[in-house]
Amino acid sequence: MTDNNSNNPNKPAVHLAFSDKYSHEHASDYQKKHEAGFQRRFSNWLEQRAARKALATAGDPKSVIDLPCGAGRFWGLLAEKADRKLYAADYSQGMLDTCQRVHPPALMQRFECRQASAFDTQYPDSFVDCVFSMRLMHHVGQSKDRLVMLREFRRICRETVILSLWVDGNIKAWKRRRLDAKRAAQGKNPNNRFVTPAAQFEAECREAGLQVVAHYDVLPFFLMWRIYVLRKVG
Numbered sequence: 277m278t279d280n281n282s283n284n285p286n287k288p289a290v291h292l293a294f295s296d297k298y299s300h301e302h303a304s305d306y307q308k309k310h311e312a313g314f315q316r317r318f319s320n321w322l323e324q325r326a327a328r329k330a331l332a333t334a335g336d337p338k339s340v341i342d343l344p345c346g347a348g349r350f351w352g353l354l355a356e357k358a359d360r361k362l363y364a365a366d367y368s369q370g371m372l373d374t375c376q377r378v379h380p381p382a383l384m385q386r387f388e389c390r391q392a393s394a395f396d397t398q399y400p401d402s403f404v405d406c407v408f409s410m411r412l413m414h415h416v417g418q419s420k421d422r423l424v425m426l427r428e429f430r431r432i433c434r435e436t437v438i439l440s441l442w443v444d445g446n447i448k449a450w451k452r453r454r455l456d457a458k459r460a461a462q463g464k465n466p467n468n469r470f471v472t473p474a475a476q477f478e479a480e481c482r483e484a485g486l487q488v489v490a491h492y493d494v495l496p497f498f499l500m501w502r503i504y505v506l507r508k509v510g
Contacts, residue, residue, distance in 0.1 A: 290395040290396075290421050290424050290425070291393070291395070292415055292416065292468070319494075319499075320349070322494045322495055322499075322501075323410070323440070323494055323501065323503075324350070324353055326492040326493075326494050326501075326503045327350060327353060327408075327410065327438070327440075327503060328353060329492050329503075330438045330490070330492055330503050330504075330505050331353075331354075331406075331408075331438065333489060333490045333505045334406055334435070334436040334438055334489075334505050335435070335436070336357060336360075337360070337404075337405035337406035337435065337436060338357075338359065338360060338361060338405050339360065339361035339362075339363070339404040339405045339406070340354055340360060340361075340362055340363070340404060340405065340406045340407075340408050341362075341363040341364065341365060341399070341403070341404045341406075341407055341408065341432070342354060342362070342363070342364040342365070342387075342408050342409075342410075343364070343365045343366075343392070343394055343397065343407055343408065343409050343412075343429075344365065344366040344367060344368075344371070344394060344409070344412055345364035345365060345366045345371065345372070345375065345387075345389070346366060346371050346410075346411070347371055347374045347375055347378060348364065348374075348375040348378070348379055348383075348387075349410075350408070350410060351364070351375075351379060351383055351386075351387065352383070354408065355383060355386050361404075362386050362387045362388070363387065363388045363389075363390075363403075363404060364387045364388070364389045364390075365389065365390050365391065365392040365394075365397065366391065366392070367391065367392065367393050367394070368391075369391050372389050372390075372391060375387075375389065394409065394412060394425055394428065394429075395421075395424050395425055395428060396428065397428060397432055399432045400432070401431055401432065402431075402432070402433070402434045403432040403433070403434075404432065404433060404434065405433065405434050405435050405436065406433060406435060406436045406437065406438060407429045407432060407433045407436075407437045407438070407439075408438045408439075409429065409437070409438070409439040409440070410439070410440050410503075411440060412425075412439070413425070413439055413440065413441035413472075414440070414441045414442040414469050414470060414471075414472070414500075415468055415469055415470070416470070417468075417470040419476070419480060422472075422477070422480050423480055423483060423484055426480060426481060426484035426486060427484045427485070429484075429486075429506075430484055430485050430486055430508050433508055434508070435507065435508060436489070436505060436506060436507050436508065437486060437504075437505075437506040437507075437508070438503065438504070438505055438506075439503070439504055439506070440494075440501055440502065440503045440504070441472055441477065441501075441502065441504075442469065442470065442471045442472065442500035442501065442502075443471065443472060443473070443474040443477065443500060443502045444471055444472070444473045444474060444500075445474060445497075446493075446496075446497050446498055446499060446500055447497065447498050448498060448499050448500045449471045449500045452471050452500065453471065471500060474491075474502070477504075481504070481506055485508065485509055485510045486506040486507065486508060486509065487506060487507045487508075487509045488504060488505075488506060489505040489506060489507050490504075490505045491503065491504045491505070492505075
């Protein structure tokens with residue numbers, strides 16, 4: 277899911293091909309899907325609850341960057357602390373424009389937004405207390421690429437990283453592996469979402485200079501989603 281963009285100075289060394297699909301129309305559809313139907317609304321509630329626990333475990337950081345911010349699904353949660361300094365970035369300009377369209381001006385004004393890649397943000401070292409990254413890491417299938425992202429998160433944070441990804445050891449992960457095997461046998465295109473063994477990911481965090489402080493499974497033993505709280509070390 278990566279390609280080499282070394283000849284293009286406007287793109288990071290690691291680029292996820294799926295990122296290019298988020299046109300303005302697709303970004304709008306993405307925003308709407310999390311509000312459609314009971315199952316998605318319930319899943320969103322579970323994620324918000326787990327993310328709130330993660331923020332508390334991270335010490336309720338005074339400054340946070342939502343990276344990638346998508347359509348700003350977690351902005352209400354991040355803005356609950358009135359004195360928190362908030363930033364947001366996304367690779368897709370369509371996503372940033374969708375945020376502008378769907379969120380009230382009072383909430384938009386809390387965030388300083390810009391277009392940026394999570395692999396190469398162009399933010400300075402130790403830019404914010406906490407990097408908050410939901411629903412991105414499960415799109416990164418290769419360990420070397422996850423390390424690039426983790427090291428970038430470590431570089432721009434002063435204290436902590438909160439992120440989510442798909443991990444093994446649950447019913448949905450078992451079903452997903454069966455589905456992926458079936459797709460491969462049928463010669464279908466590679467997927468752009470991946471289950472990562474938890475032990476492997478935690479080893480990658482240590483290699484990137486991040487200590488696992490805690491993790492919260494969105495729905496234990498059933499859903500693949502896990503939210504990690506990582507602390508910068510070294």
